[in-house]
Amino acid sequence: MDQDQNDSLQRNLSNRHIQLIAIGGCIGTGLFLGSGSTIQLAGPSIIFIYMLIGIVVFLVMRALGELLLSNLNYKSFVDFVSELLGPFAGFLLGWSYWLCWVVVGIADLVAISGYTHMFYPNLPSWVPALVCIFLFYTLNCLTVKLFGEMEFWFAIIKVIAICVLIIVGGTFVAVSFKASSGEVASLSNIFNGGNLLPNGFRGFLAGFQSATFAFIGVELIGTVAAESKNPFKNLPKAINNIPLRIIMFYVLSVMVIMAVIPWHSIDPNKSPFIVLFLFAGLPAAAAVVYVVVLTSAASSTNSGIFSSSRMLYGLASLDKAPRFFMQLSKSSVPVNGLLFSCVCLLSAVVLLAVGDKSIIDTFTLVASVATIITLFTWFLIVYSYIQYRKKYPERHKASTFKMPGGVFTCWVCIVFIFLIILTLTLQPNTRIGLYLGVIWFAFLGGSYLLIPQSVKKRWKVLLNSTISTNKY
Template identity: 40%
Template sequence: MLSKTSEIEINADGTRRGLSNLAVQMIAFGGSIGTGLFLGAGSTIHKTGPSIMLIYLVIGVFFFFMMRAIGEMMYSDPEQHTFVSFIGKYISPRFGYFAAWSYWAELILAGMAELTAISTYIKYWLPNTPAWIVQIFFLATLTIVNLSMVRSFGRSETFLSGIKIVAILVLIVVGIYMIAVHHENPAGTHASLSNLTDGFTMFPNGFHSFINAFPMVFFAFQGMEFVGITTAETKQPLKVLPHAVNQIIGRILLFYIGALFIIMTITPWRSLSQSQSPFVQIFELAGLPAASQIINLVVIAAACSTLNSAIFSTGRHLYQLAQESTGKTMNPFEKVSKSGIPYGSVLFSAGMMILAPIISSFNSLGEAFTFIASISSDIYILVCILTMVAHWKYRHSKDFLDNGFKMPHYKITNPLTILLFVGIFITLFFNKETLLPAVGALVWLVGFNIILSFSNKKELDS
């Protein structure tokens, strides 16, 4: 049941539908376009050269299929606060618990990583400011934003994501101009389309490097699924959800592939430094002396955007877990404020992120955190696979809406998506840097389910 107050729909549980279509789109941008593009694109380009654009296109298409699967399930039940709840509903409660708690923990770790990154970038301007002060300030500020109203979160995310979008658009416009005038670089090269085609080979660093680029690109799209966490607080979800899902992937691919295309066209891709942001390098080639400072500001906005979305998402996941739990210990996380915010779950999730300042103070803890974060990222692939399995089972359940927002050609696209995600997970075992985290993800999957089977099997299977 829904009621309306000041044109804002109020759900039966007290949460409010205050997010617009624009806000939902920006939340997806905020989650999937982050520091990886602005800082890490150089390393990604060096893996495969121009072929990286093909990898982005392939992964992007299959992420679109996953988003359509999530969108179809959310359309059938728009009052769910997280898409992960469908795993418990259509596969098994045990796998639902695994996915929900694992995804919540993954987002907590992601938020902590962004806090650490923000303090690092701020040192560019304030080198003598203690990192823990910077981290607490940003965490407190964004937590307050999340605790006010859902519309406040939507506006803040629109602003932060807008900064990133403007930076990418400026790069593309400047790049087009440099190509048009055949701009000469200090090294004597020129901005030209031939920088992409001269000496082109699909696997410039070998087939192994090409395959290893797939997980890197896969994780770059992580966060797009945040759309499946906003539905319960989105205005007119049955109208907004289909538009948001269909529009997001094309625009994100445009920004990712467009930026990479421009970067590799302005200068030969082998000349790009892996240690410096390619955005900084291109703007410096264009004669912009303040490039480093501008991109540092953009990167801070990108990190804040991801942290902002992490606080929102972890709060909703914990709230959903509390609603589905029969234990009294979860009751505080079910409380909703008068403004429609599940403040207990938001405060607890944000409080967990406060561990970041402590961890960053000890090198040994920092190394352990990096390893655990890598395991958590790998678990994200397992959650994506389970989501697709849940969608397949939804299609064969009594809940299926034949006139709903259906995933196209699901009998083909669903298994292919699962196959690709499984393939990406398998590639992790053939790289010494990703082998141990991948093993850790499997250990967590098996161990979590063993623990559940001994602790509350009767409750879960009832």
């Protein structure tokens, strides 16, 4: 795009930014905070849950990658969904994904407030949330490259923390470490005497909800694509590394945790990453992990603020949101969308100030809403791929980054996504989140019906001018 700097988003994110943003997206607050409740629900079968979800996530990202690289004028997945599935699908996805990141931001701010209590127990829980919103708004106003730098270092901290946990936990197992409670670290703890489904098949299914939330953010790579240098090189590399990252960050880490701490001894209301070091009698190390968990939540909040502002920019460029959100600063940052998203995040401050639920209950409820929208996003990505194969067979043939298994694996992903949605009915908190998600989609559907036909026709004209390309 040869537009003036202030008229379009700029490709200022380098390869190292894209790779670490992809890694950071694979390591969310759901892993650090939510894995305790998932282990309690599923027991040792959590290993298989993470592997199954990881395979589907990888396939969804491969579909996303081929679609984005088929036309570099796609600024995000909203563009190709709008073109391939129609304006209603694009409208529904754009506003839902914006809400998803606002909701994820609220969940992360709740987590940040909960963990801040360790260091400042008398501090009102809403104060850390307010400080974070102001801080990240200020930093994101400066330049997209600064966002890339922040996420680069946030991701490095998370990677180091998980590597240390795996090394320390592996050492405990190797020396058969015995805790003060009498529990001995051993690989046999993982397999639970051969009973991999201690809470039955229902418990196994219930574990999918919180496990899915842990993967929210991996599709962020599709949002930053419009601001990436050399996407043909960086995007495939980031996506192809996802399986290795899932094995290391999810599978190995929970295996180490359950080898050191028997699954039934893990408190669902606490981060197992912190509990592991407390269990081993290392409170100083646990305090360090507290900081790492705070960093993870801060990173996710930062990503949410970035992603939601870009989604509003994309919607406004297609006239599906007020043109007000298209205004860019001198450094090509969509400042009005940024401000609006941060104002919406202030609801976390209100929730923490007046809410009477525990931190983990509030986190689970909010996470359920985000999970519904994320599953909806994944569904539209793979269904768009099916339509892309019908509409643009020549683009698929010319693609150097093809979706493995093509249309067949897309249908497998769709079936899996709907099965995960069904698991949300198994727990009271997640059922409420499911109902709230349905209300949101009904609200958007009603809003769409009120939009004049003349506006909807203009959407198509704007979309065609935005994504028109002579590439193929």
